[in-house]
Amino acid sequence: MNILVTGGAGYIGKAFINKYFENFDKIFVIDNLYDSFNKDFPENVIFFESNFGNKSVLEKVFNNNIDCVFHFAAYARIGESNSNPSPFFDNNVKQMIMLLDVMNDYNCKKIIFSSSASVFGNPTTIPVDENHPKLPISSYGETKLMGEKILEWYHKAYKINSISLRYFNAAGAFGDFGEQRKHETHILPLIFKSIREKKVFNIFGNDYKTKDGTCVRDYIHVEDLVDAHMLAFSNLDKIKFDAFNLGSEYGVSNLELIKLISDLLNVEPNYEFQSRRYGDPDELIASSVRAKKYLNWNHKHSITDIVQSLIKYYNAK
Numbered sequence: 277m278n279i280l281v282t283g284g285a286g287y288i289g290k291a292f293i294n295k296y297f298e299n300f301d302k303i304f305v306i307d308n309l310y311d312s313f314n315k316d317f318p319e320n321v322i323f324f325e326s327n328f329g330n331k332s333v334l335e336k337v338f339n340n341n342i343d344c345v346f347h348f349a350a351y352a353r354i355g356e357s358n359s360n361p362s363p364f365f366d367n368n369v370k371q372m373i374m375l376l377d378v379m380n381d382y383n384c385k386k387i388i389f390s391s392s393a394s395v396f397g398n399p400t401t402i403p404v405d406e407n408h409p410k411l412p413i414s415s416y417g418e419t420k421l422m423g424e425k426i427l428e429w430y431h432k433a434y435k436i437n438s439i440s441l442r443y444f445n446a447a448g449a450f451g452d453f454g455e456q457r458k459h460e461t462h463i464l465p466l467i468f469k470s471i472r473e474k475k476v477f478n479i480f481g482n483d484y485k486t487k488d489g490t491c492v493r494d495y496i497h498v499e500d501l502v503d504a505h506m507l508a509f510s511n512l513d514k515i516k517f518d519a520f521n522l523g524s525e526y527g528v529s530n531l532e533l534i535k536l537i538s539d540l541l542n543v544e545p546n547y548e549f550q551s552r553r554y555g556d557p558d559e560l561i562a563s564s565v566r567a568k569k570y571l572n573w574n575h576k577h578s579i580t581d582i583v584q585s586l587i588k589y590y591n592a593k
């Protein structure tokens with residue numbers, strides 16, 4: 277069985293490939309290396325450095341009897357998506373339509389889509405379940421919601437089956453595979469960097485309506501996320517079309533996170549408060565009840581496991 281993994285050189289796509297490559301004959305990866313590096317692929321990976329919306333590259337790939345697409349590729353920097361939305365709509369929506377059209381032309385009818393908690397915007401109820409209103413407050417979140425809606429129409433009209441997996445905050449390292457982006461904006465790698473470089477870490481906002489005033493997020497280990505992809509793939513023929521929230525159902529504040537890392541590394545926490553950034557909700561905690569019920573998914577790693585996996589990963593680098 278052959279699959280296509282878009283964004284397979286990125287953090288979560290690469291962890292997925294490296295955990296599950298033995299389940300597939302050939303894994304075609306399309307990644308433009310915008311934010312990642314072409315390395316560490318198993319032998320059955322065939323790599324194309326390209327936009328995933330490039331029709332001629334897609335046609336080359338789909339000539340190989342692709343059973344399913346795992347669609348990880350996207351632009352994902354939330355702040356930038358509000359100041360300059362155009363490339364986000366081009367990349368995350370326009371190119372996705374091309375991908376789906378070529379899939380349909382070649383009779384590939386299965387896709388697992390990397391969606392995001394950002395489709396919900398500023399939650400009004402916690403934990404956030406799948407019925408929560410979807411009102412994105414970033415153009416990034418809007419592109420993910422549009423992706424989900426396009427998938428719904430392509431399911432109705434063209435019988436393309438899909439599962440959208442809405443990750444909350446992906447975190448941690450799966451063995452040798454951790455976050456290694458060209459431009460980092462995610463909190464955990466940035467905290468580790470500030471500790472390594474003995475620099476102060478900026479926490480944006482200490483006046484949120486949360487337990488200690490700093491933003492609260494739900495961190496989910498990358499291995500738990502890639503396991504959900506495999507379960508979604510196994511259940512796709514039965515489920516046909518759905519979306520699931522994936523989180524640990526446990527909230528950690530920015531302050532708690534920095535203290536936990538400092539404790540485990542035995543260093544003094546070194547942080548300063550800065551003013552809030554636009555578009556950061558107070559609290560984001562998932563309800564993953566449906567993923568447990570319908571995908572038989574259970575997360576295995578705690579926030580301490582996440583931090584410990586990162587300590588090991590950064591020590592080995």
Ligand SMILES: NC(=O)c1ccc[n+]([C@@H]2O[C@H](COP(=O)([O-])OP(=O)(O)OC[C@H]3O[C@@H](n4cnc5c(N)ncnc54)[C@H](O)[C@@H]3O)[C@@H](O)[C@H]2O)c1
Nearest residue numbers: 283286287288307308310311312327328349350390392446
């Ligand atoms: N990391 C998180 O916490 C998180 C949370 C929610 C959703 N997501 C979604 O999960 C997916 C994977 O996230 P990640 O953290 O691995 O991101 P990442 O940035 O590490 O990886 C994304 C990969 O996609 C590639 N890419 C982007 N646009 C492309 C294009 N047009 N053509 C080809 N390749 C392209 C990048 O070069 C990169 O290798 C993304 O869709 C992201 O929006 C991530």
